[in-house]
Amino acid sequence: MTEKTKEISERTMKELVRKHGTPLFLISIPELKKRVEIFREFLPRVEPHYAVKANPHPSILKTLIKMELGFDVASINEIKTVLKLGSSSEKLVFANTVKSPEAIKFAKKFNVDLMTFDSEYELTKIAKLFPGARVIVRIKVPNVGSVVELSLKFGVEPADAVPLMIKAFKLGLKPVGVSFHVGSQCTEVSNFIEALEIASIIFHDALLKKISLEILDIGGGFPIKHFDDEDDPFPSMAERIRAEIDRLFDKNIRIIAEPGRFIAGPVCTLITRVIGKSIRNNKHWYYLDDGVYGCLSGIVYDHCKYQYRVLKKGTTQLSTLAGPTCDSFDVISISEELPELEIGDIVYIKNIGAYSLATATNFNSIPPTKTVVLNKGG
Ligand SMILES: Cc1ncc(COP(=O)(O)O)c(C=O)c1O
The missing domain is CATH 3.20.20.10 (Alanine racemase)
Structure with missing residues (x-):
């Protein structure tokens, strides 16, 4: 990503995921x-x-x-x-x-x-x-x-x-x-x-x-x-x-x-991956590797609503996104229009720099989300 680039490209995102794994919290200097x-x-x-x-x-x-x-x-x-x-x-x-x-x-x-x-x-x-x-x-x-x-x-x-x-x-x-x-x-x-x-x-x-x-x-x-x-x-x-x-x-x-x-x-992007999938009441549930006890804690403490994006195209259906912990409260959104996702697919969230990492917990002993700083010296 260069200083002139506003958005992190899909290619960069995939490369970063290959290198660092997920969940990944990107900070753009x-x-x-x-x-x-x-x-x-x-x-x-x-x-x-x-x-x-x-x-x-x-x-x-x-x-x-x-x-x-x-x-x-x-x-x-x-x-x-x-x-x-x-x-x-x-x-x-x-x-x-x-x-x-x-x-x-x-x-x-x-x-x-x-x-x-x-x-x-x-x-x-x-x-x-x-x-x-x-x-x-x-x-x-x-x-x-x-x-x-x-x-x-x-x-x-x-x-x-x-x-x-x-x-x-x-x-x-x-x-x-x-x-x-x-x-x-x-x-x-x-x-x-x-x-x-x-x-x-x-x-x-x-x-x-x-x-x-x-x-x-x-x-x-x-x-x-x-x-x-x-x-x-x-x-x-x-x-x-x-x-x-x-x-x-x-x-x-x-x-x-x-x-x-x-x-x-607007400085940070969270990249997560689907780690589990189920169909409950005729609806797809996708379980991500970050949730409301982690970098999506803003949903609870900041009353924040985010846009969930995927790298896939296709017919969409109403789906639920949930977090990785054993608490049924760890549900991210129950009404997202998403194409059908598979285990390993990426779901990412932009504009998530405030009241996210700062309020994340390590509930279920899940380690803190890894942060990567882009263009540190830039
Ligand atoms: C005293 C005080 N100042 C500044 C802020 C930052 O507010 P914001 O993130 O809405 O700019 C807060 C947020 O809670 C606050 O309590």
Whole structure:
């Protein structure tokens, strides 16, 4: 695969399978670079801080460090990993609003002083363990239609943001900004538009209380295409977001974002093989060598729907795809139109880079899916 090639060809896929076997998780570094370039092109004022949780594979992190991205980290190990790979602490935002005391102490030790919070308890904890830390209040915003809803568990009511920032100041912290998350795989631009308006009111109200905020963190949620027949929703959304940021926020306000799926999603392909076949209730069942306990775990944790492709042509019939474990829950899809497959045939899934490898388990002691990094130096 060369840098110019968008798709992995069938021939390359077969060669990789011959060499490495299956299941195989491919990471394309040229595609990763392209994702960053697209984000920067469409949202030039926004500094992307890659959400490490989406896919913490070292090849991805190393490439993003070289491209001078910042990182959204959520745990001690994520901080450790990115710092060890060469990122600097100023590039990090500790964007887990609920941090263990140990994690706050660890952040202090390594100077990761920018962090989000969404409760008074968290503020008190941070103030005690990391006096002087710069804090960003995460507000609750509409998550309408987003595939992964985040506003139930996180965010304060917008009306509580300024009082909490006053509290932060009194506790010896530095209240520096506002953050939100519109929900993951958000295709409703109105969520971003409303969130930006709410945040701008908070910036204004904070100033009236003599708190001059300097950072707006617009979170993640930027959507990707999972199916061939979908339009890419990002360009038109980004245009609206960009215009709204410019309308509402002064040029000297630093705008950061925490894209995870947008950066990592389209970068990876999972190649599996049919390892078993049966006919149940007049329907073909194909058992693959990866499933919902492995790299297809996004079906469960990320509520993700994927397009399953095969290298075969022919008349299709409604079929079921299942994973390799002994749990009846390990069913990938019960309604795929597929040509008849045989043991050994390949089924592959594109755009599976986010919340897949990261959430895979080794249930049934099945070894982790092998990863292959394409064009490492490219
Ligand atoms: C705080 C925070 N930031 C960023 C992200 C990344 O979101 P996405 O992958 O939708 O861009 C998440 C995802 O759960 C998150 O919880």
